[in-house]
Amino acid sequence: MVRLVGMALGLVFCFVLAWAFLVPREATQPDPVKLLHREPKEVSWPHTGPFxxxxxxxxxxxFQVYKEVCSSCHGLYHVHYRDLEKIGFTPAQVKAIAAEYEVPAIDPNTGETITRPALPTDKFYRPFPNEQAARAANNNAYPPDLSLIIKARKNGESYVYSLLTGYGEEPPPGFEVPDGLNYNPYFHSVNIAMAQPLVDGQVEYADGTPATVDQMAKDVVAFLRWAAEPELEVRRRVGLASLLFLSILAVLSYLTYRRVWADVKP
Amino acid sequence: MSFPWAEQYEPKSPFMKWLDSRLPLPRLVFNAVGPGYPVPRNLNFFYNFGVLAGFALLVQIITGIVLAMHYSAHIDTAFASIEHIMRDVNQGWLIRYLHMNGASFFFIVVYVHIFRGLYYGSYKAPREIVWMLGVVILLLMMATAFMGYVLPWGQMSFWGAQVITSLFSAIPLVGEPIRQWLVGGFAPDNATITRFFSLHYVLPFVILGVVILKVWALHIPGSTNPTGIDVKGPQDTLPFHPYFTAKDFFTLTLYLIAFVAVSFFIPNALGHPDNYIPANPLSTPEHIVPEWYLLPFYAILRAFTVDLLFVPAKLWGVIAMFASILLLLFLPWLDTSRVRSANYRPVYRIFFWLLVVDVLVLGYVGAMPAEEPYVRIGQLATMYYFAHFLIILPIVSAVEKPLPLPNSIAEAVLGKSAAQVAAAPSGGVVAQPAE
Amino acid sequence: MADAQTAQPDIPRRDFLYIATGAFGAVGTAAALWPFINQMNPAANVRALAKTEVDVSAIEEGMAIKTIWQSKPVFVKRLTAAEIAEAEKVDVATLRDKQTVAERMPVKRGWLVNLGVCTHLGCVPLGAGQGEPKGDYGGFFCPCHGSHYDPLGRIRRGPAPLNLEIPPYTFKSDTVIEIG
Structure with a gap:
């Protein structure tokens, strides 16, 4: 009975699927955007690779590039100023950086909303109070939060680097770039609302590194990788130690296993 | 427990005697996973995946309990609370990555375990209930994993919840009310995240309960083995402890190496980047895909693209997706061959490997966008999936001529190296053959 | 293979192997447990609030403010000269918790910083805010079980055993106190 019902059901499913398989497909036009879209460039950083x-x-x-260029539109919602101590700033420097920004607060005496200088314990300053305000100020485009951008995009680091350095190409003839958008073949729709954010010499590095677009893009991507994965270094260190330990344990447990079985294995 | 020659538990110290007559927990352990449980001596490493699955479940429960101490089940705070765990909680990133990848590893281990059961005919009498409880566990795992994936309230969380709950709206008449009942609103919202959190917390303990039932049911007939023939005497078995505890411990270390390597070095490789974008009900991701372990079923769901026989395509897909799992419950009666192991079933073996390839293809198609040629490949693969279980298996088991079976497990093991036959095991650990 | 005789010389080595494996496994388990214990310790965002800076420029003599330090209420109070003079007259030996005026104001005379947590059962005493009852001794009054504190936060009457606790604090400048 089970087999009969099963076979009947199987035949019905197969019939429906075969029908669906044989139904002719509507011819689809190849998407012109897909042909223009490019995969990210290959780039590497000092922190690339398991070690x-x-x-x-x-x-x-x-951080300097983020602060002077990106932060006018993009937030870093999940990062606190105090986290900057982990990339080598002193507590006093962090305090000074935080104090450059005003964050919303409540006046303890009147209860009115005011602003106060940010503290190291505060999260990074938000350029827009909410999505609607961000869209209103940006021609209806929403500048995404950057604290997780490297994890939130496929091939994150290479993608952001390619995007930042992917401006300046002329679109192929016949391809219209809509008003207010910019051609960038690394963006999924090849038309991006963000105008070219980096130009040579836009920031002045204190350590004398020449501020080329390539250099700034690499630097800011490295910073964003840290912002997305501040645990990266300790994670790899703990992972490596755990693997070494487990390898020894695996060898020991293998020897134990062989010895336990020594008198029964033919 | 199951064989008359099993070693008997004897409490040694007065305290253990006292305890044994009041709460015989040591006796239970002794008989379940100790020297008192005789196991076929010829189990290969594929038989270790059951214990690994149990370990994976425990890891999920422990890491999950800890994560719940820091997680906040509210649409406004869920995403930020995950980042709080990742950044501020001491070693929170470690615990969360273990939980995240632990789910994937749980499924890897369980899938290998299922296919091992399919190959060696572990679902056949007298182990039908063991198998069926396993299917129940699989269903519970899928529900738990799906709800867990919703909790971070990222883009894939939200849209995954939207798509999966919409499946129920395909049911005629009552579909839409059921969907609203599931999500507690017109679309996934705060009511959804709180109930999913509650269920995601409790279901693993239900799974644990079913696991206990399953292990209990397994201990009645004992394990199958690669020959598929029944245990005939003490020469066929070895006590679980120390033989299989040592073996399981070794495979556990290998499992941990793989688990640690992924969790610490490529923790997000098995996830989807879009889930690091906070949920936005106004913008759908380009491709909505479930977690990798649900992809084959997602491919089955999407393979039905045509309304036929008064049933809309969407309903066909939903029926087929649930049928694809539920039919496993009837597997013991679909396969009537009296031979268990595919080692002695030349025809079934071919179809078994076809099924393995088929499920991999389904998984691949499930990850691809719904366009040609993937849709047609998915339709062929889905056809084979159902044909395999519902049509091919009953026919093959009726017409196939199995290869000659060995007379006993001991013969199958020792016959391979005739030189060793004389040196039958001794030393009190394994009794001499009865014959 | 292993009958009893041939196995004999093997036994010490076997024991060592088993013990080594077991010991390694135990060490590994213990190490793996640590994150699960440590995650319950205060998280980084909580630890970052271990110290709090308070702007006290707006406090005039005789006034107090309430602030929060480590999730606990703190009273910062500027005493008037009259209050201090009055407090100097009290014989310390008669007090339940014997602290001098200088001990109550260890950093700067005239400035009292103490926790707003009654030493009896942890209620928040009244008296720091404007218009709140200050108790029979003109300082703080805990309404839960009627503990009366003097202007220096010393327990004078009621069930509380100790004076209000003074947290560690310093003046970062004339107008900013860092507590913690």
Missing amino acids: GKFDRAQLQRG
Whole structure:
């Protein structure tokens, strides 16, 4: 009975699927955007690879790029100013950086909303209070939060780097870039609302590193990787130690297993 | 427990005697996973995955309890609370990555365990209930994993919840009310996240309960083995402890190496980047895909693209997706062959490997966008999936001529190296053959 | 293979192997447990609030403010000269918790910083806010079980055993106190 019902059901499913398989498909036009879209460039950083470590100087340069360029539109919601101590700033420097920003607060005496200078314990300053305000100020585009951008995009680091350095190409003839958008073949729709954010010499690095677009893009991506994964270095260290330990344990447990079985295995 | 030659528990110290007559827990352990449980001596490493699955469940429960101490089940705070865990909680990133990847590893281990059961005919009499409880566990795991994936309230969380709950709206008449009942609103919202959190917390303990039932049911007939023939005497078995505890411990270390390597070095490789974007009910991701372990079923769901026989395509897909799992419950009666192990079933073996490839293809198609050629490949693969279980298996088991079976497990093991036959095990650990 | 005789010389080595494996496994388990214990310790965001800075520029003589330090209420109070003079007259030996005026104001005379947590059962005493009852001794009054504190936060009457606790604090400048 089970087999009969099962076979009947199986035949019905197969019939429906075969029908669906044979139904002719509507011809689809290849999407012109897909042909223009490009995969991210191959790039590497000091922290690339399983044993890589962040370059603190690069992270600080990247923070500078974020602060002077990106932060006017993009937030870093999940990062606190105090976290900057982990990339080599002193507590006093962190305090000074935080104090440059005003954050909303409540007046303890009147209960009115006021602003006060940010403290190291505060989260990073938000350029817009909410999504609606951000869209209103940006021609209806929403500048995404950057604290997780490296994890929130496929091939995150290479993607952001390619995007930042992917401006300046002329679109192929016949391809219209809508008003207010910019051509960038690394963006999924190849038309991006963000105008070219980096130009040579836009920031002045304290350590004398020439501020080329390529250098600034690399630096800010490194900083954003740290912002997305501040635990990266300790994670790799703990992981490596655990693997070494487990390898020894595996050898020991294998020998134990062989010895326990020594008198029964033919 | 199951064989007359099993070693008997004897409490040694007065305290253990006292305890044994009041709460015989040591006796239970002795008989369940100790020297008192005789296991076929020829189990290969595929038989270790059951214990690994139990370990994976425990890891999920422990890491999950800890994460719940820091997680906040509210649409406004859920995403930020995960980042709080990742950044501020001491070693929170470690615990969360273990939980996240632990789910994937749980499924890897369980899938290998299922296919091992399919290959060696572990679902056949007298182990039908062991198998069926396993299917129940699989269903509970899928529900638990799905609800867990919703909790971070990222883009994939939200849209995954939207898509999966919409499946129920395909049911005629009562579908839409059921969907609203599931999510507690018109779309996934705060009511959804709180109930999913509650269920995600409690279901693993239900799974644990079913696991206990399953292990209990397994201990009645004992394990199958790669020959598929029944245990005939003491020469066929070895006590669980120390033989299989040592073996399981070794495979556990290998499992941990793989688990640690992924969790610490490529922790997000098995996830989807979009889930690091906070949920936005106004913007759908380009491709909504479930976690990798649900992809084959997602492919089955999407394979039905045509309304036929008065049933809309969407309902066909939903029926087929649930049928694809539920049919496993009837597997013991679909396969009538008296031979268990595919080692002695030349025809079934071919179809078994076809099924393995088929499920991999389904998983691949499930991850791809719904366009040609993937849709047609998915339709062929889905056809084979149902044909395999519902049509091919009953026919093959009726017409197939199995290879000759060995007379006993001991013969199958020792016959391979005739030189060793003389040196039958001794030393009190394993009794001499009865014959 | 292993009959009793041939196995004999093997036994010490076997024991060592088993013990080594068991010991390694135990060490590994213990190490793996640590994150699960440590996660219950205060998280980084909580630890970052271990110290709090308070702007006290707006406090005039005779006034007090309430602030929060480590999730506990703290009273910062500026005493008037009359209050201090009055307090100097009290014989310390008669007090339940014998603290001098200088001990109550260890950093700067005239400034009292103490926790707003009654030493009896942890209620928040009244008296720091404007218009709140100050108790029979003109300081703080805990309404839960009627503990009366003097202007220096010393327990004078009621069930509380100790004076209000003074947290560690310093003046970062004339107008900013760092508690913690």
